[in-house]
Each structure stands twice: as C-alpha cells, then as structure tokens.
Amino acid sequence: AQKITQTQPGMFVQEKEAVTLDCTYDTSDPSYGLFWYKQPSSGEMIFLIYQGSYDQQNATEGRYSLNFQKARKSANLVISASQLGDSAMYFCAMREGGRIKAAGNKLTFGGGTRVLVKP
Amino acid sequence: NAGVTQTPKFQVLKTGQSMTLQCAQDMNHEYMSWYRQDPGMGLRLIHYSVGAGITDQGEVPNGYNVSRSTTEDFPLRLLSAAPSQTSVYFCASSYGTAGVTEAFFGQGTRLTVV
Numbered sequence: 001a002q003k004i005t006q007t008q009p010g011m012f013v014q015e016k017e018a019v020t021l022d023c024t025y026d027t028s029d030p031s032y033g034l035f036w037y038k039q040p041s042s043g044e045m046i047f048l049i050y051q052g053s054y055d056q057q058n059a060t061e062g063r064y065s066l067n068f069q070k071a072r073k074s075a076n077l078v079i080s081a082s083q084l085g086d087s088a089m090y091f092c093a094m095r096e097g098g099r100i101k102a103a104g105n106k107l108t109f110g111g112g113t114r115v116l117v118k119p
Numbered sequence: 120n121a122g123v124t125q126t127p128k129f130q131v132l133k134t135g136q137s138m139t140l141q142c143a144q145d146m147n148h149e150y151m152s153w154y155r156q157d158p159g160m161g162l163r164l165i166h167y168s169v170g171a172g173i174t175d176q177g178e179v180p181n182g183y184n185v186s187r188s189t190t191e192d193f194p195l196r197l198l199s200a201a202p203s204q205t206s207v208y209f210c211a212s213s214y215g216t217a218g219v220t221e222a223f224f225g226q227g228t229r230l231t232v233v
Contacts (some may be wrong), residue, residue, distance in 0.1 A: 004161070035221060045162075045209060045224035091161055105150040105213040105222055106177065109161030 003027065004092055004110035012116050013082045020067070021077040021113045023092035032096045034075040035107065036066065039089040048090075051075055079115075087117045121145050125210050125225035132200040132232045140195040140228050142210030149215030151193040152222070155179065155206040162209060168193055169215065200232045 005024045013019040025034065036048040051059045051066045059066040067076040079086055093107040126141045144151065152167035154177075164177030166185040174185050182204060184196040193212075197204060207229050211222040 033220075037224075043207065043227050045211075045222075047221040047223075050221060093161075105211075105215075105220055106152065106164055106167055107154075107162070107211075107222060108178075109154075109163070111159075111161050 003108045004094055006090075006092055006110035006113050008113045009111070010114040010116070012118055013079075013086075015084060015117055015119050016081055018078060018080045019082055019086075019115060021079070021090050021092075021115070023075045023077065023110060025073050025075060025092070025094050027073075027094065027096050029096040032094055034066070034068070035093045035095070036064070036075075036077045037091045037093060038086075039091065039112070040085075041088070045091075049077065082115075082117045084117050084119060087115060089114050123210055123212050123223050123225035125208075125228050127228060128226065129229050130231070132197070132230065134200060134202060134232060136200050138197050138200065140197070140208055140210075140230075142193045142195065142225060143191050144193075144210075144212040144223070145191065146212060146223065147190060148212035148223070149190070150220075150222075151187065151210065151212045152177070153183070153185065153193070153195045154209045154211065155204075156209060156227075157206050165195065165208075197230075202232045204230065205232045206230060 032053045034051045038046040049061045049064045051068045063080045065078045089112045091112045092110040123144045153165040154162035168174045168187040210225040213220045213222045
C-alpha cells in the first residue's frame, strides 16, 4: 500500500494566486513527521516545511503553510502568492517512528506534483 | 559551507561494471542515507546509516553496498551495474535528534547504465 499519495501529477497556477498541493499518508505509528520538498528543474532537493504528528498548530514558513488534518491523514501544502520561481516538482515525505535514534531519518516520498506558474 | 557533496555528477557505465558513488558531508550529521529517483517518481531509500560503523537496508537495497567508516563519508557501491540501475542518486544527511531534523540533500548523481 502506498504510504504517501500525491494525487495531482501536475497543475497550473496563475502568478500571484495561491495553490494547494494534496498529500495523504498512511501509517499506524502515532509518532511521525511530514515534510515537503521542492525540486526545481536543476534537480536539487530543497526543504520547505515540516509538521510533526503531535504539533497542535499547522506549520508555516513564509509563503508556505501546511494544512494538517490528522484524522483524515492529510498534509496539504499551500503556497500563497505564487511566483514564477515556484515552478518545480513538489514532494511530500514522511518519517515514521519516534525513536529516531534507532530508526534513523528514513523518508518515504510520494510521487510528486509538478507545478507550473503562469505569468 | 559545502553541505552534502556528491561525486561524480554524471556517470555512464557499461552493464556489469562496478563503481562507487561518493558522498561527503561537513555538518557533523549523524544520519546519512542514499536514495534513488527514477524518472517521474519520488525518491526511494536504498541504504542508510545512523552513525559511523552502522548501516542498514532501505526499500531498494539489492545491487548496492554501503559502508560508513567515518561520520563524514558514506559511499555507495554498485557491484555489477544493470540497466535497471539507471537513475538519479541522492545522498542525504541530517542530525540525529527528534523534531524537524530535515534531511539535507546533495546535488545528485545522474547514472546511466548501457
């Protein structure tokens, strides 16, 4: 079974508008972390935002916010005021396990969503 | 501040050849890992390490070996290259504490096996 599902393979967004990227996850571990990474066409992986399973508030980092709905097991990324430089692949990833010392920082990635920002 | 450095950036191998992808980090991170990214897909974990001398298998370990003799270095060895190993390989490192501990990624190695 897929642990991380990103159902939108690609989407267009108008510059200056907001866009929501969907991510659902599956885990039975009560302790986990959810990450979003950006991969521009140059190929590097850029960390955007993190949400812990026990965090009470939704994470925010500048123009990025995470809409965390624990009961629905969803962790959607919202990019506000899109810019041309936001055109990239976006990956949702999960780290399971609270005992990180033993578990390591192992990430399971979704298939990604390609975003193209139109001027 | 180099971060995570991978070499080479590009490599073409013939089927059956062996090679080592190098990964070095200068952030004193405890955790290091190797992922592969096939076209149009997310990253999949090959091997990981929680510290010098300790390694373990990830989701897709077959055909790859790793070792971690120092905190800084985590090389990935392809034993006998196959066309199915054509992919982009990413090395990542992070601190060994709970919480955010985002993984820092290298620039990737694009490997083609012919």
